[in-house]
Amino acid sequence: MESLLVSELNLESPIDVSKSDTSRKDGESDTSTLVYGQEAFETFKDKVPILVRQVLSTTDDQEIEVERMRGGGYNRITAFRVIHKATDENAAREEKYILRVPRWDERPILGDVLLLEFLKKCFKIPVPDTIAYDITDKNVIESPYMIQRFIEGRSLLEGYLELGFKQRCQVAKQLGDVYAALSKIRSQHIGKLGQVGNVESYEPSPVDQYAIHAMEDTSTPQSWPYDDSLLFPRISKILSGIFEYRNSVAVARTPIDDFRSEYNTAFMKVVEEMDQAGLFRDVALSLCHLDFEPRNMLLIAENDRAHISAILDWDSATFAPTFVACKPPSWLWAWNSDDDEDKLQANDEPESPDNQEIKRIFEEAAGPEFARFAYNPAYRLARSLVKLGFFDLRYNEDIKEADAMLEEWAKLKASYSVTEETVPEQSAPVDS
Template sequence: MADTNSDIAVVAALNSSISDDNTASDTSTLVYSQEAFETYQDRVKEIAQKTWPGLEKDHISIERMHGGSYNRITGISFQTSESEKPQNYVLRDPRFPDLAPLTNQLAPLQFLYNYSKLPIPKMVSFNCSNDNALARPYIIQERAPGNSIIHEYPEMSHQSRLTAARQLGCFYNDLTLITGNRIGKLVPFNTDLTVPWTFDVQTFIERINESITLETGAYSSISAPDAAYQGLLRIFKYRYDADLADPYDFRAPYDSSFITMTKELYALGYLRNTPLTLCHLDLEVRNILVDPSNDIEPVSAILDWDSAVFAPVFMACTPPMWLWAWKEGEDEDEREANELPASTENQELKQVFEIAAGRSYMRFAYDPAYRLARRLVHFALFGIHSAEQEEEAEEMLKEWSEVKSKSPEERGE
């Protein structure tokens, strides 16, 4: 049986290693077995004409853009007699629609657009079926100005960095205020862009080649005080029973240890009265756009909400170390997140971000117990599928054994 998660990891690695846009698109055509851009762009023009009736085909410009592991991205632009400037949009075409349905993107985008003030590109149209010119699901959004901050940050002035840090801090704070009633992903109950959407929250776990739904219920912003604790226990107990029933499965002992760690976190107070909030699980620099021409709000958009879930609030409080400890693409060690930055400028960046991020961020960001709890929740949602993940689980459990043995004063309580 193929290990789908491993396949995706290989594809992601190939994709992330490509820097040149033309090379990326040519290579992606081969890696993903996708249609060549030369013919694909004509299909995109047909979609554009259907979305904006009356557009002449020759007036539509199609741009090949660098996509990600899960989406092919294409730019659409045109100018009408009514518009002073060109209208710019992007079409997102999921590479694995069976594995990652379009609803994974639709629900958080529309939820946030309707119920928050976060910088989310507006959704214009979508089609969840193959009954269209692309013969694939797609979504069209307004195109936010700017570029990925990964390219812009090294050249930004200190004042521009401070403005971006303050803006991102407010974004983190806003996320911690968007509460939910169960662990899981948003699922749209209705999909009509002309009326406010309603949503369900679907508790799920990823296994080797499928996503299993444990429960589904209507979204509510009100949850029980122990919803995080009880939700994690349900997920791990399901995993334990399923893995134990398979004599060839190696993961049951890990499931048992995860159940024990969950109970210990609760006993020590770390999962008590812990709200569930909306969490962007891929909030990396590549998914943050900045517009260098905007001095007031340089962060123009937060992208790739496919992975958004309701989870314990500490999942939304992972420190963005790159803001005050930029390492030119090197891996960050979260254990160093709360160390005093070496330069005065970086100290100021960290302080400005923290003030804007607010109390919840400061409570959940740096404590070693919450850092380990973030890893635990990740295992709850996505499981263990490789030897490398086994090693990560063992390291987490070993470090937790050390942390829990310390006195409250030593743990910084």
């Protein structure tokens, strides 16, 4: 396909809000108000203590201190402390919490609550504890919310380079264990974990009451009972369905979306060719954290010990082809804060013996499936393809990524001897 000129599409660049909430003093930042249409912090912070007293049943002699924190694209984040004064029987103490308020009204609070409990109870993955939540706006802050216990630690993005070799090895082992655990959380459908039916509350429930809900904007609204059977789904059929749906939406918007229709047609051809090349053979659908980066991990390092105390921001987590979750965390052994880690020569052997050992420890913990999907250039392109299917062509950077993927695959597919022969149906059990 002939590349489309980015300048002709006039797509907007995404708004960078990552630094906005903490770059000014309380009341000075207007990002939440202007970009997200949310209440200004100077008035919002006065409502938080009222909510806390109602939900956590605090008493008047317990002080509540509210602190602004850096938010993200999905949630407004506010910290608060409940301070218990000293009594004759007890010493003074404080409890720390996080209040998460979705930027957008349609954010699935209930699904987030369920997923975090599912991860913590069933797979021992370090995630925040949910103390209270409300999926309605019938409360003092007039918005759905989650209250989570504050987790100690500093951002791994800020602290990793300060770690010694032994500490980095410990972090690599733990991170590899998480990769291995996520790859074993499987489904027969692409989508997000939720509850069966349209419910307004959540109580811990058995797995047979879970459901997979189709991702927004990738298909008509639908859901399926959660099925973690060990059969391989037909990945090509699933991905083709996503691009066919997007194409139908683009065609309906003609001539506005002519360019999207052209790209979606090209993407469907790539899906067909990758399937014929055998890239989707024996591939499961696993739970994927789509923003699995150091900025979303909390680190605790003391003396010669280090560990990840929590993995945050599971808002985008979805069931997807296992290779999607196998983007190499090259920063563990070849830190580079400026480049896309997935585009580095991640399969190159690190120069130093220390980094070679860190890479070995991680890969051993992550397991053979990670090794299969992480470093093959074709699976790097497949990750890009799935990402474009999930999130569509929204910005100029998406167009550039699509052009680069299509161009590289056109050169690479010859090495797979792509023919018109199809791959047999995939129904063999997944190795556990």
